[in-house]
Structure formats: structure tokens, C-alpha cells
Amino acid sequence: MDFYAVFGHPVGHSLSPRIHELFAQETAQQLEYTRREPPLDGFADAIAAFRAEGAHGANVTVPFKEEAWSLADQRSDRAERAGAANTLIFGDAIYADNTDGEGLINDLRNNLGVGLAGKRILIIGAGGAASGVLAPLLNENPASLVVANRTAERAHTLAQAFANVGAVDSCGLDDLTGERFEVVINATSSGLEGDVPMLPSSIVADGATAFDMLYGAEPTPFLRWAEHNGAFRTRDGLGMLIEQAAAAFELWRGIRPSTAPVIEALRNDTR
Numbered sequence: 302m303d304f305y306a307v308f309g310h311p312v313g314h315s316l317s318p319r320i321h322e323l324f325a326q327e328t329a330q331q332l333e334y335t336r337r338e339p340p341l342d343g344f345a346d347a348i349a350a351f352r353a354e355g356a357h358g359a360n361v362t363v364p365f366k367e368e369a370w371s372l373a374d375q376r377s378d379r380a381e382r383a384g385a386a387n388t389l390i391f392g393d394a395i396y397a398d399n400t401d402g403e404g405l406i407n408d409l410r411n412n413l414g415v416g417l418a419g420k421r422i423l424i425i426g427a428g429g430a431a432s433g434v435l436a437p438l439l440n441e442n443p444a445s446l447v448v449a450n451r452t453a454e455r456a457h458t459l460a461q462a463f464a465n466v467g468a469v470d471s472c473g474l475d476d477l478t479g480e481r482f483e484v485v486i487n488a489t490s491s492g493l494e495g496d497v498p499m500l501p502s503s504i505v506a507d508g509a510t511a512f513d514m515l516y517g518a519e520p521t522p523f524l525r526w527a528e529h530n531g532a533f534r535t536r537d538g539l540g541m542l543i544e545q546a547a548a549a550f551e552l553w554r555g556i557r558p559s560t561a562p563v564i565e566a567l568r569n570d571t572r
């Protein structure tokens with residue numbers, strides 16, 4: 302049977318096996334999908350061993366996305382620009398792609414009905430989670446795209462790296478005072494410690510959508526903050542996770558699974 306796995310550290314919490322199992326059922330594909338947790342310095346060896354076992358591909362999550370990018374022989378344009386890969390396809394060579402941006406945009410557009418063209422968009426954070434989605438966001442033709450980060454310097458570096466794709470402004474969190482955005486996306490890891498970035502409350506425009514790449518059984522701290530400060534809609538990262546998985550599944554299997562029933566099933570699981 303064709304087999305795949307998600308590589309991360311830690312990875313025990315990953316919902317990817319369940320998501321791909323549901324996709325495989327729906328599309329009548331025979332495959333096995335497991336979790337692998339290599340030691341922090343053992344990612345390349347673990348991928349080599351997995352390929353040697355005859356695996357067809359892998360998903361990659363924190364903290365190995367940049368290393369997955371490095372060890373690939375070929376990369377899609379979007380992975381190339383992101384500097385990080387979440388999907389690997391094994392053939393004679395290792396091909397790397399990054400479906401995170403597609404996952405974010407499809408969740409916003411198809412599941413929430415939020416288009417990005419002409420919108421003022423704010424991304425908070427300047428790590429791998431932010432860099433993975435910048436180019437796909439720029440391709441949606443927003444009115445403006447700002448990257449703001451606690452460490453302003455990292456935001457500037459990230460914006461510069463995408464200057465040839467489109468206009469990205471960058472700043473520190475304090476510099477956002479007086480600015481308003483229609484789509485506010487949290488790509489920081491602050492919620493993992495129960496924290497919210499120190500943001501001016503005025504950034505949430507009337508009718509704004511607040512999106513957190515994190516998810517959980519309860520609303521994340523950032524989404525609670527956004528709701529309190531006037532967000533019209535809030536959305537956690539579960540739909541994005543399922544949409545990025547659907548894009549990976551299609552790359553591997555050549556068939557696009559439906560995501561709505563999987564989103565519903567996993568919402569019920571996490572409740």
C-alpha cells in the first residue's frame with residue numbers, strides 16, 4: 302500500500318493522519334498515513350530512511366519545514382519563495398511544495414466567503430508561518446499587505462525577501478497605532494503560551510475578519526482579543542490545516558477531496 306507520514310517534533314498532537322484517513326475514505330484511495338517524530342537533529346536521516354522503506358511522500362510541520370526545503374532536489378515556485386516546505390513528493394528526486402498559503406486562502410474564500418482582493422491585510426509575525434503565506438496573499442491583489450512583528454527587524458527582512466513578488470510594508474507592533482485592517486492574520490506562536498501579541502486595539506476595522514493560524518477546542522487568545530476589539534468574524538486555523546492537507550493530497554493522489562465534511566468531523570472531535 303502507498304504510504305505517507307507527517308514529520309514534526311512534537312507530532313503526537315497532529316491531526317493530519319485523521320484528515321488524510323477521511324480524505325482517503327471519501328476518494329476511495331488505498332493509503333496509509335502515520336506520524337513520525339525524528340530527533341531535532343535527525344530529520345534528514347529520518348526522511349532518507351522513510352524513502353528507503355518505499356514511502357511516496359510526506360508532510361512536514363514545525364520545526365522541520367525549513368530543513369525540508371533545504372533537502373529537496375526540486376521545489377515549486379511557491380515553496381522556493383517561502384523558504385519552507387510542508388509537502389514532499391518522493392520519486393527519483395525529492396520534490397518540495399508549500400500548500401500553506403493555498404490552505405489559508407481557500408479557507409478564507411471558499412469556507413468563510415472572505416475574498417482578499419482590494420482588502421487591507423495585516424499579518425502579525427515574521428517566522429516560518431508568515432513567510433509561507435506571503436506570496437499567495439500577494440497574488441490575491443490586496444489593497445495593501447503589512448507584516449508587523451514584535452521584533453521589527455525580522456518583519457523588515459521578511460518584507461524585503463518578497464519585494465520582487467509585490468509590495469509588502471513592514472513595521473513593529475507599536476507602529477500599528479492609527480492603522481486599520483479588514484483582514485488581520487495572527488501568524489505568531491504567542492497563543493501556544495496563552496499570550497496575545499501587544500497590538501493597538503484600533504487595528505480591527507469595522508467588519509474585519511480575524512484569523513489565527515493556531516486552533517484548539519476553545520477560541521484562541523488572539524481570537525478572543527479580536528472579538529473583544531470589534532472583529533466581525535473570527536476563524537481559527539483548523540480549516541486552513543484541512544485545506545493545506547487537501548492540496549497536498551491532490552498533489553500526491555491526483556484527486557481533490559472535499560474539505561467541508563472533514564472540517565465538520567474534526568470540529569466535533571475537538572469539542
Ligand code: ATR
Binds near residue numbers: 428430455490496
Ligand atoms: P513559526 O515558524 O511558527 O513562525 P518562529 O519562526 O519561531 O515560528 O516565529 C514565531 C513568531 O511568533 C515570531 O514572529 C515571534 O516574534 P519575534 O520574532 O519577535 O520573536 C512571534 N511571537 C512569539 N511569541 C510572541 C508573543 N508573545 N508576542 C508577540 N509575538 C510573538
